[in-house]
Structure formats: C-alpha cells, structure tokens
Amino acid sequence: MKKYLPGEHCILMSRDEVRAFDNRAINELGIPGAVLMENAGRSCALFIVEKLSGKKNPKVCLFCGTGNNGGDGFVIARHLFNHGLIPLVLICGQRSKIKGDAGLNLNIIERLGIQIMSLPPADVIDFKTRVAAFAGNADMIVDAIFGTGLEGTPRDEYRKLIEAINESQKGCFELNRPVLAVDIPSGLDCDTGQPLGAAIKANWTVTFAAVKKGLAIETARNYTGEIFVASIGIDPRYKVGP
Amino acid sequence: MKKYLPGEHCILMSRDEVRAFDNRAINELGIPGAVLMENAGRSCALFIVEKLSGKKNPKVCLFCGTGNNGGDGFVIARHLFNHGLIPLVLICGQRSKIKGDAGLNLNIIERLGIQIMSLPPADVIDFKTRVAAFAGNADMIVDAIFGTGLEGTPRDEYRKLIEAINESQKGCFELNRPVLAVDIPSGLDCDTGQPLGAAIKANWTVTFAAVKKGLAIETARNYTGEIFVASIGIDPRYKVGP
Numbered sequence: 001m002k003k004y005l006p007g008e009h010c011i012l013m014s015r016d017e018v019r020a021f022d023n024r025a026i027n028e029l030g031i032p033g034a035v036l037m038e039n040a041g042r043s044c045a046l047f048i049v050e051k052l053s054g055k056k057n058p059k060v061c062l063f064c065g066t067g068n069n070g071g072d073g074f075v076i077a078r079h080l081f082n083h084g085l086i087p088l089v090l091i092c093g094q095r096s097k098i099k100g101d102a103g104l105n106l107n108i109i110e111r112l113g114i115q116i117m118s119l120p121p122a123d124v125i126d127f128k129t130r131v132a133a134f135a136g137n138a139d140m141i142v143d144a145i146f147g148t149g150l151e152g153t154p155r156d157e158y159r160k161l162i163e164a165i166n167e168s169q170k171g172c173f174e175l176n177r178p179v180l181a182v183d184i185p186s187g188l189d190c191d192t193g194q195p196l197g198a199a200i201k202a203n204w205t206v207t208f209a210a211v212k213k214g215l216a217i218e219t220a221r222n223y224t225g226e227i228f229v230a231s232i233g234i235d236p237r238y239k240v241g242p
Numbered sequence: 243m244k245k246y247l248p249g250e251h252c253i254l255m256s257r258d259e260v261r262a263f264d265n266r267a268i269n270e271l272g273i274p275g276a277v278l279m280e281n282a283g284r285s286c287a288l289f290i291v292e293k294l295s296g297k298k299n300p301k302v303c304l305f306c307g308t309g310n311n312g313g314d315g316f317v318i319a320r321h322l323f324n325h326g327l328i329p330l331v332l333i334c335g336q337r338s339k340i341k342g343d344a345g346l347n348l349n350i351i352e353r354l355g356i357q358i359m360s361l362p363p364a365d366v367i368d369f370k371t372r373v374a375a376f377a378g379n380a381d382m383i384v385d386a387i388f389g390t391g392l393e394g395t396p397r398d399e400y401r402k403l404i405e406a407i408n409e410s411q412k413g414c415f416e417l418n419r420p421v422l423a424v425d426i427p428s429g430l431d432c433d434t435g436q437p438l439g440a441a442i443k444a445n446w447t448v449t450f451a452a453v454k455k456g457l458a459i460e461t462a463r464n465y466t467g468e469i470f471v472a473s474i475g476i477d478p479r480y481k482v483g484p
Contacts, residue, residue, distance in 0.1 A: 029353050030346060035280045038475065042281065082477040104272060111271050112480065233280065235324040 041075025043230030071102025073144030283317025285472030313344025315386030
C-alpha cells in the first residue's frame with residue numbers, strides 16, 4: 001500500500017475511467033469481481049489491523065451501503081474477524097438491494113456469525129442517537145456507504161446519516177476513534193472532490209487501484225485525510241486492447 | 243503473515259483436514275475458490291516483493307504444476323507483475339490439464355502478457371540444462387508444482403525435475419537465488435513430512451491457513467526452510483456446523 005503525497009505525479013482516474021477499468025479487468029482479463037473486491041477489502045483490513053495493533057479486542061463499526069462499496073466493507077469485516085478484531089456491520093439501506101459480489105460477501109459474514117445490524121436511513125428518525133449508540137464503543141469507524149459511482153446528491157436521509165457520523169466524531173481526537181473511508185469518503189464527488197450535499201470526514205482514505213481525480217483536488221483533503229492507494233490485483237497502468 | 247517457530251503450539255492440519263477445510267470454506271461458507279487462491283497467491287507475492295526489495299528489475303522463475311498449487315503460482319506471477327517484478331512462468335505438465343480456478347488464473351496472466359513457457363516433464367530429456375537455462379537469471383525461484391494433495395510417489399520425470407531444481411541451487415547462497423515453496427515443498431508428504439521420492443529444498447515455505455502436520459516434524463525443516471503462515475481469507479479456527 002502506497003501513501004499518496006499531495007501534488008505528487010501519479011495516475012488519476014475519473015468516475016468513468018474507474019468504471020471502464022473495472023469492466024476491463026472483469027470482462028476482458030477475466031478477473032472475477034469477487035477477487036477484485038477481496039483484494040480491496042483485504043488491503044483496508046490489514047491497514048486497520050496495523051492501526052489498532054496496540055488495542056485489546058478492538059471494535060470496528062462498519063457503515064456499509066447496499067452497493068459494491070458496502071461489499072468491500074463486508075470483506076473488511078471478515079478479515080478483521082479472522083485477525084481477532086470485533087467487527088459490527090451496519091447495513092445502511094434496504095438489505096434486499098444487496099446483490100452480486102456484495103451479496104455473496106454479506107452471506108459469508110452472516111454464516112461466520114459476524115454481528116450485522118440494519119440501519120435503513122429511511123426508517124430512522126433520530127440518527128444522532130442511533131449512530132452514537134452503534135459507534136460509541138468502537139475503536140474505529142469504517143465508511144463503506146457510497147463509492148466512486150455516486151453521482152448527484154444522495155437522498156436526504158443519507159445526508160442526515162453522513163452528518164450524524166461526522167457529528168459523532170466531534171472531539172474524535174480525544175475519543176481516539178478515527179474514521180477510515182473505503183475508496184472515497186461517502187458523499188464526495190469522484191471527479192470534482194466536492195461534497196454532494198454532505199460527505200464523510202475521514203482520517204484516512206484507502207483508495208483502490210489509483211487515486212481518484214477528485215481526491216487529488218486540494219479541498220478534498222478536508223474529507224479524505226491521508227490517502228493510501230491499494231492494489232485490487234490489477235495494475236492501473238495495464239490497458240487491455242488498442 | 244506469521245512466522246512459525248519450531249515446536250510452537252498451533253493449529254496443525256493433515257491432508258484430509260486441509261481438504262475438509264477448503265470444502266467447508268467453499269461449499270458451506272460460500273467463499274469462491276478463486277478468492278481463496280487470490281489470498282494465498284497475494285500473500286506469497288508480497289513476501290517475495292519484500293525479500294527482493296533491494297534488487298533492480300528482479301526476475302522470479304515460477305515452476306507451476308497443473309493443479310491448484312500451480313494456480314497459486316499464476317496468482318503470484320500476476321501480483322509480482324503488478325509490482326514491477328519480472329515473472330517467468332514455467333508450466334510443469336500438460337497445459338490441457340489446467341482447469342477451474344487455476345485455469346482461470348492462467349488465462350488472466352496470459353492476457354496480461356506475462357511470459358509463460360512449457361516444461362512438460364515427460365518431454366524433457368536433460369532437465370539439468372533446461373532448468374538451469376530457465377532459472378539461471380532468476381533472483382528467486384518459486385516452487386508451485388505440487389501442493390498438500392500429493393499422495394504416493396510422483397512419476398519419475400517429476401522426481402527428476404525436482405532434483406534438477408535442487409541441483410540448480412547448489413551454492414545458492416553465493417548465487418543469491420533462494421527458493422520459496424508455495425504451501426508445502428513439492429514432493430513432501432503433507433502428513434509425514436517425508437519426501438515422496440524427492441522434494442524441493444526451499445529457503446522459505448509460505449503455508450496457507452495453518453501449518454501442515456508434516457511441516458511441523460523436525461526432519462521436514464531440511465526441506466521447508468523457515469515457515470510462514472498466510473491467511474486465505476478464512477480462519478482455521480472457524481468450524482462450520484456442529
């Protein structure tokens with residue numbers, strides 16, 4: 001895993017380029033999507049394990065969306081569990097929407113007996129209390145709600161959820177409960193680096209394959225914290241076809 | 243990745259237990275075989291990258307069998323390639339036998355343009371010359387010919403191949419061309435730790451999920467070198483069902 005230094009020359013990817021790259025990896029090279037997701041999640045998990053290595057029985061609270069970013073979160077939870085950490089997975093949305101590789105990984109962690117709870121934003125009135133109840137005992141928070149695919153402002157209840165997570169972090173330095181964003185802080189626009197309504201304020205962002213265009217924009221740093229680039233099993237320099 | 247210290251108390255797995263564990267992971271938990279293989283191969287690749295970090299454009303020669311141990315080798319080759327190392331993959335056997343997850347990973351590295359050559363033991367008269375030609379320029383040799391499934395003495399040509407690889411290593415300290423065994427040194431019996439005719443003499447063995455019963459037997463140390471245990475994405479302590 002490589003730390004990205006602001007202003008450093010490196011490969012940047014826009015939202016469309018991320019999509020095309022994932023497509024190439026899966027459809028042209030034949031790497032299963034579950035393998036890309038495994039690499040992504042494992043990289044984050046190892047980062048977390050290292051950061052929490054001093055703690056006894058560390059607890060990690062993972063906010064997971066219903067798309068592939070949430071799927072990365074499920075993989076992270078499994079690897080944390082394997083390392084003896086205590087993951088708590090919060091599904092932020094309708095569980096029935098979770099399909100494909102994300103669904104596969106949700107099924108696995110369920111069979112492993114990892115603690116999974118539902119936090120469907122549409123049903124929640126008092127986010128602040130709910131989020132505080134879940135995240136209150138955690139040693140780290142993982143943001144796996146929205147990934148790079150997010151376009152346009154998310155629904156109001158997601159804005160409230162994101163704000164509640166940020167709110168719960170006030171005084172986080174004293175609380176020692178940092179936030180790790182998976183691929184991109186939820187709510188941040190992949191291309192512009194601007195929040196789409198609201199965005200998670202992370203201490204670290206582990207981004208996959210390559211730095212996203214928006215993350216390299218200086219103002220995004222308020223949301224991303226330190227940025228690290230993790231391999232998903234295929235190099236971003238590799239271009240299939242002409 | 244955890245180093246195994248001889249005599250240390252830890253979970254040991256016999257050949258049958260490895261088989262049952264893999265089966266449980268795939269069929270009961272629903273982890274795709276390709277995901278287990280990815281974790282296995284990636285762990286080895288990161289180990290190699292670290293060991294060769296001082297070298298410029300390091301070359302790695304991978305002897306890959308036609309089963310899942312070879313498949314791990316193909317994954318290793320891809321991750322090495324992603325890290326800028328130069329892998330050379332030698333297929334030790336009939337290519338048409340390579341199926342399933344191993345076949346999937348062979349197809350991927352072929353599309354990536356990684357150098358792949360055939361070394362079908364049955365067709366080779368002078369192994370010493372062939373192996374020396376392939377391995378001569380390498381900075382490291384990876385043994386991914388046979389895994390834990392090997393039972394009974396392999397065919398004579400495989401014994402000759404294994405002996406030729408060991409032979410090519412004589413004076414390896416001066417040559418600085420160490421051997422990494424994938425899961426278990428090829429030719430070693432998983433349960434007894436005895437060579438089945440001949441076995442690779444490795445500097446390091448990266449074994450998956452748990453130390454294999456035979457590897458913990460003192461005499462096996464002549465073949466395994468230092469032993470490291472790598473996660474394949476599922477913890478060996480986890481038992482599915484009653």
